[in-house]
Amino acid sequence: MSASTNIINELHVSTNDVDFVCLTQGDGPLVLLVHGFPDIPQSWSAQMDALSVAGYKVVAPYLPGYLSVSVKQPTYFDKASLVHYFSDLIKAISPNQKIHFIGQDWGAIIGYALSAARPDLLASSVLMAVPHPVIVANYLLAPKHVHRSFHWWFFQQKDLPEKALLADEMSFIDYLWQYWSVPHYKDDDHLQKIKHCLKQNGVIKNALAYYRAMFDQDLMNPSLHALRSTLSNTISIPTLALCGAEDMRAELMREQGDCFSGIYEYREVPDAGHFLQREQSDAVNQLLLDWLARQHT
Numbered sequence: 001m002s003a004s005t006n007i008i009n010e011l012h013v014s015t016n017d018v019d020f021v022c023l024t025q026g027d028g029p030l031v032l033l034v035h036g037f038p039d040i041p042q043s044w045s046a047q048m049d050a051l052s053v054a055g056y057k058v059v060a061p062y063l064p065g066y067l068s069v070s071v072k073q074p075t076y077f078d079k080a081s082l083v084h085y086f087s088d089l090i091k092a093i094s095p096n097q098k099i100h101f102i103g104q105d106w107g108a109i110i111g112y113a114l115s116a117a118r119p120d121l122l123a124s125s126v127l128m129a130v131p132h133p134v135i136v137a138n139y140l141l142a143p144k145h146v147h148r149s150f151h152w153w154f155f156q157q158k159d160l161p162e163k164a165l166l167a168d169e170m171s172f173i174d175y176l177w178q179y180w181s182v183p184h185y186k187d188d189d190h191l192q193k194i195k196h197c198l199k200q201n202g203v204i205k206n207a208l209a210y211y212r213a214m215f216d217q218d219l220m221n222p223s224l225h226a227l228r229s230t231l232s233n234t235i236s237i238p239t240l241a242l243c244g245a246e247d248m249r250a251e252l253m254r255e256q257g258d259c260f261s262g263i264y265e266y267r268e269v270p271d272a273g274h275f276l277q278r279e280q281s282d283a284v285n286q287l288l289l290d291w292l293a294r295q296h297t
Contacts, residue, residue: 008048011059015088017081019070022061026052029123030094031292033060034086036105036129037207038173039275040066040197042190046281047102047288054289056100059093063106065206066197077206078213078220080228083113090121098123100292104277105129106210115237117230124238124295126288129274131252132259133232139252148248151176155211165204170195180274182246187278238263240291244272244279265291 011022023041025048033044041060048058064085065071090099101122103111108130115125130136139145146153155161165172173195177187198204213219220228239260243250245268257264267287272280 006049006052011093013061013089013092015085015092017072017088018064018085019072020061020064020089021067021070022059023048024057024059025049026055026057028055028057029292029296030097030099031056031058032086032090032093032099032101033058034101034103034107034110035060035063036103036107036109037063037210038176038194038198039105040194042193043104043275043278044102047277047285050285050289051292054292056292061089062197063207063210065209066203067200071206075206075209076213076219076221077209078224078228079109079113079231080224081213081221082110082210083117083231084221084224084227086110086114087118087121090118100124100126100295102126102288103128105274109133112235113231115235115239116233117227119235119237122237124240124291125235126240126242126291128242128276129244129247129249131249132235132256134259135252135256144248145252152211152214155208156215161208162204165208166199170199173198177275180247181279182244182271182273185273185275185279187275190278234261235259235264236262238295239265240287241266242276242284242287243268244274244276245270246273247276249274 008023008025011024013020031051033047035041035043041062044060051058065077098121101111108127111125111127112132115122173191177191241253243253250268253266269276269280269283277284
């Protein structure tokens with residue numbers, strides 16, 4: 001590993017709506033790594049190392065609102081707004097070339113929407129641990145999936161979720177990671193970093209706003225109606241979907257092939273749950289490297 005690929009730098013990118021703070025490493029074709037909840041960009045540490053050594057430049061931003069100064073007023077966190085924010089980020093960091101998008105959890109939710117609405121910005125996408133929104137809608141009221149995604153519903157409550165997330169040294173975060181990971185997996189140091197981020201001023205409120213905007217039209221940016229209408233377009237760009245074999249979401253992701261009109265592949269990672277990029281980082285790295293290499297042949 002050369003010195004240049006081993007160094008992680010902090011990149012600040014100011015767009016019209018968001019002051020993005022990103023971790024970046026390596027040089028070469030650009031790969032954007034987008035984390036989910038409850039998580040932070042450091043979740044991709046193993047992937048950043050592997051991809052940068054393989055000759056890629058990786059950029060891993062904090063989700064908008066995950067640093068207290070990162071979103072300008074008025075603040076929206078609906079899906080169309082997130083696509084708008086990330087479109088601006090991509091145009092800023094790669095104005096003349098399409099990028100490869102990799103997202104997990106909320107990163108994948110954003111990735112599905114971005115792939116549908118702005119295929120002109122993406123060379124390929126890897127979407128992890130969350131099904132296509134059409135499949136989500138089909139199973140939205142299935143009891144076991146309501147239970148699996150109980151936080152979607154709990155986070156619609158006023159004030160109580162904020163209190164629950166902060167209570168008892170933020171043990172709610174520990175519970176979610178334990179619930180969604182394979183039984184033997186531990187990641188205590190990383191969880192402490194997540195808690196440190198989320199307890200900063202305003203961050204928990206912003207993180208919850210992502211979920212509240214899923215169901216409340218009053219929280220959706222009314223100026224983005226045209227963009228919002230494109231989020232359900234069929235995805236045509238080359239797409240790899242990944243899921244931990246022990247994640248209940250795998251049951252749904254097996255059914256989503258018809259939502260793609262271009263190259264589409266689906267793989268499951270053994271002995272991994274929701275946070276597969278950390279639970280089985282070597283296996284995920286190999287899948288990513290193989291996928292990206294084939295996009296350049």
